[in-house]
Amino acid sequence: MDMLVGFIQSIPLDLVLIQTVNGVVTGMILALVASGLTFIFGIMDVVNFAHGELFMLGAYIGVVVFALSGNFWLALITSSLMVALLGAALQILTLRPLIGRDPLNTILVTFGISLILQNYALWQFGPVARKISEPITSHFNLFYLEYPWYRLVIAGLSAALIGLFWLFLKHSKFGVWIRATTQDRVMAQAMGIPVPWVYTGVFAIGAALAAASGVLFAPLAGVTHTMGLDWVLKAFIVVVVGGMGSLGGSIAAAIFISLLEAYASIWVSPAQAVIVSFVVLILTLLFRPTGLFVPTPK
Amino acid sequence: MTTAPLDKPMSLKRAGLSHNAIFWGGFCVVMALLIVAPLVLPEFWRRFLTEVLIWGLLAMSSDLLIGYTGMISFGHSAFFGLGMYGAAAALLAFSPPNLWLAIGLGLAGAGCAALFVAYFSTRLRDIYFAITTLIFSQIFYVVIFTWTPVTGGENGLIFSRPRLWIPFLYDARFSSATMHWFVLAVVAGSYLMLRRITQSPFGMVLQSIRENEARTRAIGYPVQLYKIVSVMLSGVFAGLAGVLYAIQNEFAAPDFVYFITSGDTVIFNVMGGIGTLVGPIVGAGFFQLIRELLSRLFGDQFPYLIPLGVVFIVMIIFLPQGLLGFARRWLNR
């Protein structure tokens, strides 16, 4: 008992609060990435292994556009659009021929795509990390640290994008098409909904979400060609822990896991802190395999 | 995957030869070629061939899961890596370094990893299984990468080769040729063992799981148990490949535990032809050959994975049976 009290007393409160903010910030970006992934999986039953690479490419394109124009918002929009187009092209060329075949084929194909994109990035941009300078440079005081405003702005933007995305699904015409196709693909076709193009659109939107996350993340850390794998792994963990296909679950899981990792970083190195997310995954698989944040376990 | 292992070419069968005779005939021819190879090839290609055999063994082990049980695993880098590090541990901890201890410890390490991974991932089907094996292999990577005092961390471990010691028969340092023959013996032996396994009643159940898991369970087979055993067997052979690699190259590095090794393995499988056991070895060879060719033609910096990735994707879409399947269909005309 004494040990516990001693331990609690030794936790540096200010560090915890700082890490809470950090955790929420990365959590929101992770939520955005995971949203795209779970969206694609929930609608098309495609596990998009290349999602991390789309995130990475989005970040690189953002870096390039920002370097050329100096405008962060332009970088965000251009990158999302370009990667959306790339996503649509990839879906038409490689995923459409696989419709109706064993879904494991799509994992392999998206894995192949991720290899190509990763090596392309290495080839084009080299192994040295690139950076975007902070779009908003003012800071505010969070305890003894000068905490940069732009981190909070990024968290807010991520939340806003997720919100926009949800509204789009609920109310727009394409959103109705997507929901109808998910519920009954056959009748959706009989109602004139061009289902093959719905799938292309879904993939493109998922890709755009990934790219936007990449651009938002770029000012936080360096952009390298290997960042895709780390993010896609975390995104997968988030999607499994949050419940495959559940948007709300993914968001909750993303923040939950990011917070835990941020707290763990107080005591261990960041490289080791990732073990936290692995542990959460193992526990989820053992006790609530349908997802920690899904209301009723079936 | 629902592709099934293919039969031997029909045309030869019609000529009156039995299935078995064709197999053993072909096997002997290939073995003869591989035995003679180190005597006629230059040093570079000798090592190249040996490495292809090692990757081939890794890919073969993965085929047991992908081709026969229908479970795609991205976790083989963990088993390979643990085999490697297990061997390294034996070679560093005991003096003089003992070959069989290295193999034993490597297999034990890989086996434990396989049991651990199998226990968790086999609860899930298909896609979830693939993702969790991937995540587990990354767990092993992170542990090995950060636990520097034990595993050498980022830099890995360096050690010396043990002597090739076959009790009462032989005791000498490995030469390039004897290394090759040793690896060949191990890989060929593994191939024959795996072949036996896949053709046994156990193997038939695995294939039945691949074709229709629900029905297999309904008939009464303890499907999860079979899956766990399948993962463990697969892991042990993958670990064996890791041991061979460690002995051949005299170092162990965390890079091999990284996901890329798993990814490469899956590529060898798909390119060569899943469900054939031999296919993955062919796939490994094909991959390494193209890579070597591209780097000779275009230089070291050429991103060889881009064209190879395209070939990989094209093969999944148009040639799902892989190179071997294509060759067999062509021979069947």
Next chain:
Amino acid sequence: MSMPAPAADPLVKVDNLHTYYGKSHILHGVSLHVGRGEVVGLLGRNGVGKSTTLKTIIGLVAAAQGDVLYEGRSIVRSPPHMLAQIGIGYVPEDRRIFRLLTVMENLRTGLDRKGVTDARKRELLDKVFFYFPVLSERRNQAGGTLSGGEQQMLAIARAMMLEPKIILLDEPTEGLMPRMVSQISQIIDALHRDGVAILLVEQNVPLTLEASQRIYIMEKGEVRHQCAASEIDINHAVIKQFLGV
């Protein structure tokens, strides 16, 4: 009995259709046609291939052999969503409304097409709410919360949103109360008055004979009899032969 002269150029013409389900040969050369604005009944016992014929016309089942012509053009290889857009509506046997979408959203799936003005959309909605007032009451409710009869009405209303030239109606009165059955009958009449052609698959013989101008009778994947609906009644020998127990 005398055969009615075939329509000079029918709206939909099915010609020697063969389909398979795996190795089972379902349709053995079905031929029929539906004229513009005509109500045509398709009768037969369970399992003779009536639903399969409809599904093949709308492209949900692939034809192994034979042709389907719409306004003279072959549509047998066209994707279903294109057929819906050019005027073929489909109301399947189990209704299959989008259960998680609201009634309005269900209707929107047919309404949100190219070239439909907002004014026209309002007209179509008004028309459908006039025929089915209960749908107007429940317009923001999820489709899955509707009763069986209401779902059937929604399924038909949804198809009407496509402004189709022909509606393929598969057993609309199955499992409905008599009051609803007569409502369906009235709807079919109203659609006929509007000039919409209907290919009606039904088990309810009197309703079919009353609503249709011509009928076909199928057995074992083939059309075995066709005539004007006025020529026969429920006690006719041919009904007893192909539909009797």
